[in-house]
Amino acid sequence: MSLAELQAMFGRLCIDEAFREWFALAPDAAGAKYKLTRLEKSVLRELDLDSLRSFSRSLLSKYERSIETPFELSRILLKDRLNFLYSRYYDLHPPQPGVSREVWSVSFGNFLLQTLAADGEASTLARDVCRYECAVNELRVLSVPQWDRPARDDNSIGEARVYLAPGTLVRRFDHDIPAIAISLLRDPNIASSIQPKVTTVVFRKPSNTIPPQMFYVSEGTADLLEMCADGIEFADLRNAFIGDQLDPDPYTEIDHAVENALSAGLIVATNIIR
Numbered sequence: 001m002s003l004a005e006l007q008a009m010f011g012r013l014c015i016d017e018a019f020r021e022w023f024a025l026a027p028d029a030a031g032a033k034y035k036l037t038r039l040e041k042s043v044l045r046e047l048d049l050d051s052l053r054s055f056s057r058s059l060l061s062k063y064e065r066s067i068e069t070p071f072e073l074s075r076i077l078l079k080d081r082l083n084f085l086y087s088r089y090y091d092l093h094p095p096q097p098g099v100s101r102e103v104w105s106v107s108f109g110n111f112l113l114q115t116l117a118a119d120g121e122a123s124t125l126a127r128d129v130c131r132y133e134c135a136v137n138e139l140r141v142l143s144v145p146q147w148d149r150p151a152r153d154d155n156s157i158g159e160a161r162v163y164l165a166p167g168t169l170v171r172r173f174d175h176d177i178p179a180i181a182i183s184l185l186r187d188p189n190i191a192s193s194i195q196p197k198v199t200t201v202v203f204r205k206p207s208n209t210i211p212p213q214m215f216y217v218s219e220g221t222a223d224l225l226e227m228c229a230d231g232i233e234f235a236d237l238r239n240a241f242i243g244d245q246l247d248p249d250p251y252t253e254i255d256h257a258v259e260n261a262l263s264a265g266l267i268v269a270t271n272i273i274r
Helices: 003-015 017-025 038-045 049-065 072-078 080-092 101-118 124-141 154-159 177-186 188-193 219-227 234-242 249-263
Strands: 160-164 168-173 199-204 213-216 267-271
Touching (some): 049 080, 124 168, 124 199, 168 219, 219 249, 234 249
């Protein structure tokens, strides 16, 4: 028996409502893309579809619970719309074997974020809250890799390539979400009175044994960290901040900023191999 094909079709019947109803009406057509033996087709036809529907509903509820805590602030602001968007995402991207509910919730968060960004009726507060919760949830699920790099001479920063440290995210908000998050959970009615306040926040997960942390940074620090996201030679980073200025003082300022970020573990540096 082609066990893999049988498992694939059975799994789809469990999670894909449209496919399941198609199978109920035309089992041969629904299973045409699966290489099944006659016996396997017969086994599938004997399935109790009502039991499958019941199992599917329980699976839907189980995955919905996986987003309750990560997106509890978004639920306060979006109310029933969050349930609607969750159901839509579940239909479009049903859970796949081997993908944990935690990882699936990160994908749902990205979908929610993109949906709100394109929704002209979504408030900037709702978008900010979603971006905040997506960052926290992404780091909560992330397995921070070990940064394996050659030792460098701390005095040779001018010849280094600088990277944003693994487990570090930079986010800019139109509202001070870290400051209002707990208050909003305690009293959802304050949402209408929250005033804009531009803030820049770094989310950091130093290791897999430490929960995500967050702290405010200046716009200049955020610019610095974002430029390091894909790796940049320190000389190029320095020139990007200095431009055509000939005054050496800015060089000292950017040198100190990089050293401070290195000390805080927000960026890492490796010697350039020449």
